[in-house]
Amino acid sequence: MITRSLSSLAQALAAKEISSVELTQLYLDRIARLNPSVNAYITVDAEKSLAQAQAADALRAAGQAGPLTGIPLAQKDIFCAKGWLTTCGSKMLGNFVSPYDATVIERFNAAGSVILGKTNMDEFAMGSSNETSYFGSVKNPWDNARVPGGSSGGSAAAVAALLAPAATGTDTGGSIRQPAALCNLTGLKPTYGVVSRYGMIAFASSLDQGGPMARSAEDCALLLNTMAGFDERDSTSLDRPAEDYGRDLEKPLAGLKIGLPKEFFGEGCTPEVMALVEAAIAEYRKLGAETVEVSLPNMKLSVPAYYVIAPAEASSNLSRFDGVRYGYRAPEYADLSDMYSKSRAQGFGAEVKRRILIGTYVLSHGYYDAYYLQAQRIRRLIANDFVEAFKQCDVIMGPTSPSTAFKLGERAADPVQMYLSDIYTIAVNLAGLPGMSVPCGFAGGLPAGLQLIGDYFSEAKLLNVAHRYQQVTDWHLQHPAGLV
C-alpha cells in the first residue's frame, strides 16, 4: 500500500480495499516508528489527521469523493494550516498556531485530502540541506549520514522514507527540485503565479512558488490540479482558466526538441551526475526527441543576482517577526529596541540572520543601485536568455543538482559552497519559469535528478515529458532499502 501511486491509492479507497482512516493510521504508525530517525516531520497530530480522514470517508460514502479524497499528504511547515503549529522551521514561530488556512491548504481540504503532518524545512526556507532548521537536520533516507537537500528537505525525506505518499514543497531557488533530486523524487516548481502564495510564509516574494513533490509525474499532475488556480487574495496570482495538468501525460515525444544549454554541461557538475543526465537524454532520443545546443549566456550571474534579490526581499518580509504580536519574544528586555534585538537575535538562526544582514545592506542608501537594481537588470537578462533559448526548443534539460546528496555538516561552514548547490535551479526562479526534477539513476547508491525546464505555463508539457520517461525507466520506483 505504501508504495502505491496516488491514483492507485484512490482506487483502493474507492474499492473499499482500505478506508482513509486506515490508510492515515498506517502512515501515522510508520511516522511514529521511523520519524525519530529521519526527522522529516516537525508536527504530527494524529487526532486532527484522523478526524480529517473520517470526514473523507464520510464524503466518499456520500458519493462525493474526488481524486484526492481521503489521501494523506505531508504539508511543508511553511503553509499556514488552521489549528496547526506552523513554524517555518524557526524558533521564531515555535509557538505559532495558525488561525487561518493558506490557500493551498484550503484547496487540499476542499479536495478531502488529509494533512498527515507538517514537514521539516530549512529555517524560513533558507538553505539547501535542511540543516538550518531549528528543529534539527533531516536525514536522507538513502543514507542517513547525508542531507536530504533543502529547503523542502522534510517533505522530500517524508516521501522517500514512505512516511507520506506525496508532499507539498516550495521553491525559491531550487527548494523543491534539489531535494527531489537528492531523495529520488519527482518535483515540480510551477510558473510563478500559478500556485497562490497566500498563507505560504514568505521568503522572497518575487521568487517563491509552491508545488508538488511526489514519486511520479502522474502524481505531481494530480496534486497540481488541486494546488493551482487563481486566488484573488494573492495579487501576483495569475487569472487563467483552470487546466488539467495531466491532460497530455501520454502524448508521444516524437519530434520533441530538447535544448541543452552549454552552460549546464561545462564545469561545476560531478562526472557521476553528468553521466546519469547524459544517459537520460540518450533515453529521450530513443523516445524520438531531438537535441539542440542552446545557450544561457547570463546563467553564471544567476547565483550572485539571486543572493542580492532573495535576501533583499527576505530582510523586509521577516521584519514582521518582531515579538510584538505573535511568535517568539525574548523573556527579558530593557526597552522596545532591546525587545526587538533580543527577540530577533534569539529567535532567528545564523543563516536567516546572515540573509537579513545581506538584504539590509543591499537595500541601504548608497548601495541600492549598485546591488539591488543591478541584480534586477541581470534578472531581466536571464529571463531574456530563456526567451531566446525557447525559440529553438520545447524543453531545456540538464542536471538539477551538481552532485548527489552531500554529507551532513560537510558544507554547513561554507555558505558559498552551499549556495552553489543551486547553480542549475536558481535561474529558473529568477525567470519565473516552470521546472521539474525527475529521478534519473544512482551514483554510489545515491539518487540523481534530471532537470526539465519549460516555457511559461508549460507545466502540462513538462509533466508529459517526465511521464513518458518514467514509463520507460524505473528509477523513480526505487525505494531506500529497509524501509518498505
Added chain:
Amino acid sequence: MKQWEVVIGIETHVQLSTQSKIFSGSSTAFGAEPNVQANAVDIALPGVLPVLNKGAVDCAIRFGLAVEAEVAPKSVFARKNYFYPDLPKGYQISQYELPVVVGGKVNITLGQGDTATEKTINLTRAHLEEDAGKSLHEDFHGKTGIDLNRAGTPLLEIVTEPDMRSSAEAVAYAKALHALVRWIGICDGNMQEGSFRCDANVSVRPLGQKEFGTRREIKNLNSFRFMQQAIDYEVQWQIATIEDGGRIEQATVLFDPDTGETRAMRSKEDAHDYRYFPDPDLLPLIIDRDWVERTRSAMPELPAAKKQRFMADYNLSAYDATTLTSSLEIADYYEAAVAVAGNAAAKPCANWVMVDLAARLNKDGKELADSPVSAAQLGGLVARIADNTISNNIAKKVFEALWNGEGRSADEIIEKQGLKQITDTGAIEALIDGVLAANEAMVAEFRAGKEKAFNALVGQAMKATKGKANPQQVNELLRKKLG
C-alpha cells in the same frame, strides 16, 4: 536689521473615505473598540498578502483631476522599512519613485474683498499609502497597548513645492486643500479624528538669497489654528537662533499647543534609512485612459469652475461666489434655493444663505446638512419677497417659523398666519386716514417741523396692520397726505 523670508512646504496626509482598508477588507470606520477592525492582513500574520482596494485609487484619480495634475499611467508601491510596534509588517506600503499623481496646483485667496489676492501653490506629487496603527500609552501599567484598527487605512499624501511665504499662506493652502478633498468626496475632513493631518517644512533665508535655508519639519498639525501658531513660533525661533549666531540643524519637531512652542523630536543623525524598494507582493498600478475618463465623468463641478459660473449666471460678486463655493454642500444648497426662487432673485438668495441662514445655523450650532429649513423652503421664501408678497421684515418671521417647523412652506405660513403684505393703495389710504385722525398731536408736531413725528406715524400705520402694509407705500402715501 536683516529682512528674512519664510519658506514653507506642506505635506498632508488625507485619510480616504473608502469603506474598507487599502490592502485588506477590514472596515475603516472610526471609533471602534481597539483591534476589532484588524484582520489577519492588518496584523500581518505570517503568510498574508496585500490586495489593493481600487476605491482608494479612484480617490487618487479624483484628486489628480481636481488639481490638474498628471495621473500616472503606471505607478509602483514600495516598502518603507522601519520597526515600530504600531507598524505590524515592519514596513509601510507606500509609493516612492513612481507616485500615482504627479504635479498639480491649488489656488489660494489671501485677504478679503477688494484687497484679496490670489496665489498658486504648486504640488510636487500625491501618493497612496497605508496608515499605521496607534500606540496607547495609558492604562497599561507601564506597558504600551497597540490598537491596529487604523493600520491599513488608505492615505493620500499630498506634497507641495516650497511655495508658501508665510503662515497665512500655509493656512490658506491647508484650508483650500481641506475644502477641495471634501468637495470631491475623497475625505471627510475630520481633523479631530485625524482624517486630515499636515506636516509643515519651514525654513528662513535672508531676503534675496537664492538658496533655501535648512528646514525643520513640524509634524502632525491637526488644526489650522495650531498650524498658524506653530509656524509663527518656528519662524521666530529660527530667526532668533540665526541672529544669535546659531545654526539651524535639520530636524523633525512637534508643536505643543499648551506652551505654543515647537521642540525637536529627532535630528537628522537619527534619520532612518527606510530602504525603499518595490513591493514584490503588488503589481505596478496601471491606470488606463478609460479609468481616468470614467472617474472624470463622475466628478462634481470643481470649485473654481462653479465660482465662475455663479458670477456669470447669477450676477454674483467674486466675494459672494467664493463664499457660496466654499463647500459643495453650500453651493448645492444655494443652487437649489435659486432654482425655486428664480434667477432674478439670485442675489437675495445669496444674502439669505450667507447671512440669515448662516447666522441661524451658527446660533444653534448646527451644520448646513442639519438645517431645518431646506433649500426649497428658503427659495420659496425669497420668491415671496421678490414678488412683494411679504416684506423683508415679515420674511424674517416666516423664516423663523420655517425653522421651528410651523409649516411646510413659506406660502403655507404666510397664508396660515395672514402675513400677506397689504399693497392695495385704497386700503392703505383708508388706514392712513384713520391713523391721522387718531393722532392729531403727532400730526401737529410734524407740521411744527419735527421729522421724528413722521416716523412715529409710519410706525402707527405699520402697527395697525401688524407690519403687513408695504412700508414703502405707507411712506409715500403718508407724505402725500401730510404734504
